[in-house]
Amino acid sequence: xxxxxxxxxxxxxxxxxxxxxxxxxxxxxxxxxxxxxxxxxxxxxxxxxxxxxxxxxxxxxxxxxxxxxxxxxxxxxxxxxxxxxxxxxxxxxxxxxxxxxxxxxxxxxxxxxxxxxxxxxxxxxxxxxxxxxxxxxxxxxxxxxxxxxxxxxxxxxxxxxxxxxxxxxxxxxxxxxxxxxxxxxxxxxxxxxxxxx
Amino acid sequence: xxxxxxxxxxxxxxxxxxxxxxxxxxxxxxxxxxxxxxxxxxxxxxxxxxxxxxxxxxxxxxxxxxxxxxxxxxxxxxxxxxxxxxxxxxxxxxxxxxxxxxxxxxxxxxxxxxxxxxxxxxxxxxxxxxxxxxxxxxxxxxxxxxxxxxxxxxxxxxxxxxxxxxxxxxxxxxxxxxxxxxxxxxxxxxxxxxxxxxxxxxxx
Numbered sequence: 001x002x003x004x005x006x007x008x009x010x011x012x013x014x015x016x017x018x019x020x021x022x023x024x025x026x027x028x029x030x031x032x033x034x035x036x037x038x039x040x041x042x043x044x045x046x047x048x049x050x051x052x053x054x055x056x057x058x059x060x061x062x063x064x065x066x067x068x069x070x071x072x073x074x075x076x077x078x079x080x081x082x083x084x085x086x087x088x089x090x091x092x093x094x095x096x097x098x099x100x101x102x103x104x105x106x107x108x109x110x111x112x113x114x115x116x117x118x119x120x121x122x123x124x125x126x127x128x129x130x131x132x133x134x135x136x137x138x139x140x141x142x143x144x145x146x147x148x149x150x151x152x153x154x155x156x157x158x159x160x161x162x163x164x165x166x167x168x169x170x171x172x173x174x175x176x177x178x179x180x181x182x183x184x185x186x187x188x189x190x191x192x193x194x195x196x197x
Numbered sequence: 198x199x200x201x202x203x204x205x206x207x208x209x210x211x212x213x214x215x216x217x218x219x220x221x222x223x224x225x226x227x228x229x230x231x232x233x234x235x236x237x238x239x240x241x242x243x244x245x246x247x248x249x250x251x252x253x254x255x256x257x258x259x260x261x262x263x264x265x266x267x268x269x270x271x272x273x274x275x276x277x278x279x280x281x282x283x284x285x286x287x288x289x290x291x292x293x294x295x296x297x298x299x300x301x302x303x304x305x306x307x308x309x310x311x312x313x314x315x316x317x318x319x320x321x322x323x324x325x326x327x328x329x330x331x332x333x334x335x336x337x338x339x340x341x342x343x344x345x346x347x348x349x350x351x352x353x354x355x356x357x358x359x360x361x362x363x364x365x366x367x368x369x370x371x372x373x374x375x376x377x378x379x380x381x382x383x384x385x386x387x388x389x390x391x392x393x394x395x396x397x398x399x400x401x
Contacts, residue, residue, distance in 0.1 A: 011380050017364055050359040053337045054244060057236035060253050070231055073261035
């Protein structure tokens with residue numbers, strides 16, 4: 001190697017980064033330059049002092065807790081990302097699908113309205129469905145759990161025979177009376193009665 | 198000590214295998230990666246921030262951020278080099294935040310004993326704490342103290358090169374600067390450290 005190496009190559013040689021032909025060439029070049037050999041030796045001493053006194057690897061304190069904290073951090077990250085994805089999906093729904101759905105709804109309503117205007121004027125009397133209240137048989141234990149916090153009511157029935165697939169649950173709907181679903185209705189009636197007296 | 202090349206290649210292969218599994222959502226594979234690399238990341242960050250508790254927290258941040266960025270990891274660099282790059286970002290953010298938070302606060306570095314005139318009549322008496330007195334002879338502490346006097350850029354360059362054994366190119370990748378800048382930082386950092394550690398350095 002007749003010419004001087006560039007700065008990067010010289011630095012790599014001084015730092016023992018070169019291998020193969022590059023190293024052989026640089027060694028040949030430096031063989032007649034004792035100051036470069038001394039500089040490399042000096043650097044090796046320095047690196048050795050640093051590497052032997054400062055650990056390249058050191059287990060963090062409480063390594064198991066460290067790992068569980070990392071796992072918890074990842075779980076927090078995932079749970080924070082989930083609502084963001086839902087929000088993104090909702091914004092897509094709002095910006096594109098909602099107007100389309102609204103238009104479709106208007107067309108449907110217009111169609112239904114047109115049909116009803118063409119229908120015969122005579123009123124069709126629909127017989128009122130008689131609700132069937134499901135009553136447990138004898139020997140059935142029923143327990144009711146209500147959780148205000150969860151906003152849930154759970155009724156557990158033990159000893160009930162299997163319900164056949166043919167059962168129509170719409171017929172088991174309990175229809176409350178007016179006073180049961182609207183207490184003010186009764187009160188208003190009472191108030192108006194007392195005012196008349 | 199830096200890892201020998203053959204061993205490093207084997208480690209890289211195993212890292213890539215675990216990364217591929219973790220990218221598919223395998224948490225056990227990711228746990229294995231954390232266990233394999235937490236020592237180097239913690240040591241590197243601890244040398245940078247000089248505080249065990251902060252280093253502990255920041256190292257966790259590195260692995261959480263790495264998980265988040267894992268789908269974007271391509272096997273063009275070693276996984277450890279990639280982690281060092283994330284560590285670089287985490288440490289620099291921390292340094293920046295601390296500078297903002299401590300703006301206007303009392304800088305206790307102005308009370309550095311070396312800056313007090315030794316002939317001053319009011320110089321405070323100095324008594325070494327028992328623990329300090331016991332360990333002050335250790336070279337490690339002197340090196341750590343000398344490192345603390347370097348700028349963050351210079352400190353990082355010397356830690357990545359002389360402690361972690363990264364190449365110039367890898368350091369340039371980690372710190373997002375040119376090889377020329379890495380060379381320059383290393384030159385000045387080593388020069389200053391050699392001056393600060395003159396006694397220890399020459400006695401070897």
